[in-house]
Amino acid sequence: MSATMRIVNGQVYDPKNNINGEIKEICIQDGKIVDAVDDDATIIDAKGMVIMPGGVDIHCHIAGPKVNLARKLTPEARRHDVHPSTPFTRSGSGGTTPSTFAAGYRYATLGYTTAMEAAVSPIGARHVLEEFEDTPIIDKGFYVLLGNNIFLHNLIREKRFEEFEQAVAWWVNATKAYTVKLVNPGGDEAWKGKKNSNVTDIDEKTGPSSDISPRQIIEAFVKTVNKQGYPHPPHIHCNNLGHSGNYITTLETMKTAGDLRAHIAHIQFHSYGGVVGKNPISKAAEIADYVNKHPNITCDVGQVMFGESTIMTADAPLAYVLKGHTKGKWVNADTECESGCGILPFVYQEHLYMHTLQWAIGLELFLLSEDPWRIILSTDHPNGGSFMAYPKLIKLLMDEKFRHEEMKRVNQKALLKCSLPELKREYTLYEIAIITRAGPAKALGLETKGHLGVGADADITIYDLMDDKEMMFSTARYVFKSGEPMIANHEFTTDSKGKVYHIAPTYDNKIEEVLKPFFEDFYSIEFSNYPVDDHYLHQHEIIKTR
């Protein structure tokens, strides 16, 4: 296929380059956006269509040990959502935890070309990379879970921060991760070692000898990652997810970062007021206000969408609490020395107070945000709902009338405890291009993604312009990945693997002498067999740290 193309007559939305719906030619050569191409370039007429950079998902769960456990757990969720093969593409199955091939093709169908797997235990990194090779079309990367790592906790406790920094960099290199992820920092030890309890306060002492707090852990990581200049800051799932009154913990977590960069994951789940054990109320305004005023903070929303979901989290105690509500099947999977994990099928229901409030808080956060570059669209797929619900979410943001119709069907008491009914704002296509493309790319430090300027990767989506935005964003007419047409006239035309993004911060090898004895004592695999070697990366690119 010719890699030289000219797309003409389309309305271009490219916020990074301040292009807001103007008719503009886009030229592609050798997988990149270029200034101009020869006259014999293939021409695509995008009249009546909208051109955007390929979508970038900053937070989802699509590959690795926990996703695969979820697939094995829920055959019934996939039986009626089949994904047939075409002569060019592989088959698969869907549901809220699609098979690898289905996940890649479905992201592409929505116009997404990059997605980041947001939680991988270090020992699971090799498995994730194996699945990435089978996740077609999209580029991907993952965040490595280090917030409950016992070796690192020991260094924090002993105030050996020099070695802590080296060890963090070693772990990121050993796993080929994109950044560091903290999930309910400090909570694992309570769960595994203290009869399934949890930490409930950011300053509560935890760990094997009950002497470090989540705040100390958060602080150590924020400092280290900022010092080492990762393109994306620590990605933080705060303590107390889902509990009434947790917005205090969220504010305290952001304050702990001071003016250093930090990303708060699925912030909707962390914006609840009220008293523990009682129904929550919305604190979206307080959270949005803090984020608005602090340009060092980015976040993704983790919107709840009604219907089926799969709870899948390294926050094992939370999954256990939810199991108490669903009373159905449940998976817990502990990883030695470094992580926990809980999984269960879940349904968000309109008539329930809690679920409606969660839905409303997510929307409030979007609508109260003053800087769309820093509040990014996500459902924490599949926790708040599938990424396949993104088109509907976009419609909710762009169409106030639709929002009000939807509000008629939900729990009315919950609507009284939030400001959603009063919010009139409607997102524009330009803003949608920010929260789904330009914003996440910027937050990730992926300079060749999320825009259509010269030198950008030619990851391009072309949608038919329609009044119904859900329909419009459900199937892209064309999708180009690295300059190659993957989808043309809604049909797959070829297949491709996509590449893996990771970082390689430098460290002093001497740290291995400190790590090795710990591994020999407490891990069940050999130290030399733990790091992931390059052959698992296939196509990959290292993004520079500062």
Add this chain to the structure above:
Amino acid sequence: MTEQKSNKKTEEQNKNIKIVKDATCTFCGCVCDDMELHVDLDEKRIIKAKNACVLGRAWFAEHTIEDAPAALIDGKEVSVEEAVEEAAQTLVKAKFPITYGLSDTTSEAQKQAVAITDYIKGNIDTTTSVCHGPSGLAFQGVGESTSTLGEVKNRADLVIYWGGNPAESHPRHFGRYAVTPKGMFTPNGKKDRTIVLVDVRKTKSAGVADILIRPKPGKDFEVLWALRALVKGISISTDIEKETGVPLEVLTDLVERMKNCRFGVLFFGMGLTMTRGRHFNSGALLALATDLNEYTHFVAKPVRGHGNVTGADNVVSWQTGYPFGVNFSRGYPRFNPGEFTTVDTLSNGDADAAMIIASDPGSNFPKKAIEHLKNIPVVVLDTKSTDTTKLAHVAFKTATYGINTGGTVYRMDDVSIPLRPAFESPFPDDETILKAIKKRVHELILKKNDSRGASGEAKVAAAVNPL
């Protein structure tokens, strides 16, 4: 004794010996990755496998290079290329081709096998369907509280083995993971743990047990159900002893231990999954472990057999969404054990061609299934000659994973481990052969499509409007 040893030393010194450290034994699901292999490069064999158990030592010793053809069609020697062509043609021609085996090869090879089956719209199944398939079904029903083996070593103070004999089937399970090792919160090893063995037979494993429980054969489910009841505070009649052979006091005592331990683990084997009750047994055990989390931290774990059967489960799951017994005849995966499991597709006479990878159904399947296998064209990949290779239409002799080739293996707890090959084999590995078959199969299928004008280029051309 000493003399013998020193003799051996000089022997080693005179030879062209390579030492491979941290190599991995793939013989059983323990997947021990601490092997130190001494390789005689001249004779192409492993002369010593330090740290291996008796099964592992035998595994490493028996894999020498035989002088044999790399490929056969109907018993006649052919080139690998000819065999690949014949295999691809055979599979594409078939209406109900089946793929089976996969537990003794790398996950890299397993990926290729699923891809081929997807392209030919066939049926794929692994040896899971004849060993821990019931555990997979139980998992789908109730879930599982589980952990990696290192967590057992670090934390477990109550270890229960149910329906297995690891001393003989997984000899290092006790020493490396669950009984004797010293861990973070178990600094005194076995002294910090209580070991319970539940088995209808008295096996070699009984030696490690602090408590031995022997239910009547076929009564595992009843015992598990009584334990669940007791955990929930429901009283049980003393008749339970007549029914199951286990006195009520023994059960009550076990329940107290389970509720009061700090970190408990239930390992279970085929003695539970393949006897009367099958997936109800596994389901009851998984549910028991789940229930106990109300009181303390409790996990359960099937003790899986073959080296990479866990990898097979994982690869088939991530590519199709289902762990085994998957059929692609409608162009997408469907899961139905009992219909799409290999004993059934063969015994019912559905399959009209088969590709068998690293497995020997020709010797261990029911007679009816083997009879059918004899009547259809079979493509076989194996490292050695077996009953199945003997009935093959196309047979490939391949290199042994972990001995001659690298790649990835999943331990029984889903932890992936890289392989470090010891010496080269003249035979290609499974992944290489399967990749070649896949490429050819896909070409043949695209050709069929091209003749109908549905190529990718045609689609792009149609979608592009020349101005």
